[in-house]
Amino acid sequence: MDLNIKVNEKDHLDIGGADACDLVDKFGSPIYVIDENRIRDNYNRFYNAFSKYYPDFKVFYACKANTNLAVMKILESEGCCVDTVSPGEVYTCEKLGFSPDRILFTGNNITDEELKEVHDMGVILNVDSVSAIKRLANVVDPNGLKLSIRVNPMVGAGHHAHTITGGVMSKFGIMDNEAVEVYQLAEDLGFDPVGIHSHIGSGILDPEPFKLAIGSTMDIAGKVHEEAGVDFEFVDFGGGIGVPYTPEEKALDIDHFAHENVKFFEEKLKEYNMGKPTMFLEPGRYIVADAVDLLVKVNSVKQSYRKYIGVDAGFNTLLRPTMYGSYHHIVDASKMSAPIKEEVDVAGDVCESGDLFARDRPLPEVEEGDVLGILNAGAYGFTMASHYNSRPLPAEILVNNGNATVVRKAETYDDLFRNQIIPDYLQ
Numbered sequence: 001m002d003l004n005i006k007v008n009e010k011d012h013l014d015i016g017g018a019d020a021c022d023l024v025d026k027f028g029s030p031i032y033v034i035d036e037n038r039i040r041d042n043y044n045r046f047y048n049a050f051s052k053y054y055p056d057f058k059v060f061y062a063c064k065a066n067t068n069l070a071v072m073k074i075l076e077s078e079g080c081c082v083d084t085v086s087p088g089e090v091y092t093c094e095k096l097g098f099s100p101d102r103i104l105f106t107g108n109n110i111t112d113e114e115l116k117e118v119h120d121m122g123v124i125l126n127v128d129s130v131s132a133i134k135r136l137a138n139v140v141d142p143n144g145l146k147l148s149i150r151v152n153p154m155v156g157a158g159h160h161a162h163t164i165t166g167g168v169m170s171k172f173g174i175m176d177n178e179a180v181e182v183y184q185l186a187e188d189l190g191f192d193p194v195g196i197h198s199h200i201g202s203g204i205l206d207p208e209p210f211k212l213a214i215g216s217t218m219d220i221a222g223k224v225h226e227e228a229g230v231d232f233e234f235v236d237f238g239g240g241i242g243v244p245y246t247p248e249e250k251a252l253d254i255d256h257f258a259h260e261n262v263k264f265f266e267e268k269l270k271e272y273n274m275g276k277p278t279m280f281l282e283p284g285r286y287i288v289a290d291a292v293d294l295l296v297k298v299n300s301v302k303q304s305y306r307k308y309i310g311v312d313a314g315f316n317t318l319l320r321p322t323m324y325g326s327y328h329h330i331v332d333a334s335k336m337s338a339p340i341k342e343e344v345d346v347a348g349d350v351c352e353s354g355d356l357f358a359r360d361r362p363l364p365e366v367e368e369g370d371v372l373g374i375l376n377a378g379a380y381g382f383t384m385a386s387h388y389n390s391r392p393l394p395a396e397i398l399v400n401n402g403n404a405t406v407v408r409k410a411e412t413y414d415d416l417f418r419n420q421i422i423p424d425y426l427q
Ligand code: LLP
Pocket: 062, 065, 083, 106, 163, 199, 201, 202, 203, 204, 238, 239, 240, 241, 282, 283, 284, 285, 286, 320, 324, 379, 380
């Protein structure tokens, strides 16, 4: 099994050398628990795999997956760069010490004000449309400004329809067949378009679509190079690299994946005589997904028409199972080696029937008071959490070699009212 699961001598779930049950005793539940070393390992495994075959390579961590400041600081210390999608994410990166040349901005449907704001922060922009290019030229001085353009490689893949970002149904990027014209337009406006970007989707374990996307992005880039005379300083293939969520799924052999893709990339560079631009990738999930578990406590076991294990978190805490039907492996952290006894539904505490972490999930005999580990919750877990049902957001705990630190305090009820104003006439 390729899932990141460790068990300690007490038969409890171990996260980065800390006992999951002790963490819940100490910090309460629900809590997101982050394993620092796993983040470092994931980043280094990924970076080393590609840079070994193509040394002029940079990782731009797609921070939408997890913007916890400690997580980002860990990646900053590793030398990682960041891909951002909003001025708020850019601001966060700059606050944390990422210099602007380590930040990419890949926004879509953004306003003139936001375009200017991120430009003024000095970061490199992956521009998503002709509209954005023209509007950018109106709000900043385009002369000599380096720019990258997002193209639709007409290849799409992803774990769910909502996460497929290439092809005719995708709102992202410019059309493949208008690329030459759009790069020329950017040049005519005075920009220096030095980059090309594509991103086909998220949660992809099959290497094939990546290869197709590299081929098609490079064919677009090659044509732009030949016909618009653009010399690319970098080619950015986005993110999307999946991780196993189920016990059956196999992790990608990242070294082999890197080797194959770099080989193909280099063939294409040669075919179009494009020199040696820097290669960018923007993994989010790969870096953080399996470095974080969500710990919850069982507060009710109910036999109705089905058997429900009720826990003290819901889709306000982790939305992925409800939003995408995503599988997250669940373990009884209080008795890791107990034999599987039955198939049960694991339900949250939100007042909606869709609030389920799992249906028909084989688990041991789970009892009230047990701690469950909902695994692989590091990517798009906390960042998609909400206040729905007026539940404060949970704490995040960082673990490093067994030492646990609160890196985000649990919210209080008063945080729910923050920024709300009752008008005088209603007082
Ligand atoms: N680059 C761009 C331009 C992106 O839009 C994304 C993700 C990434 C990189 C990183 O993709 P990753 O390597 O993490 O797959 N909320 C969904 C995932 C949405 C992904 C959005 N874009 C989920 O929970 O599965």
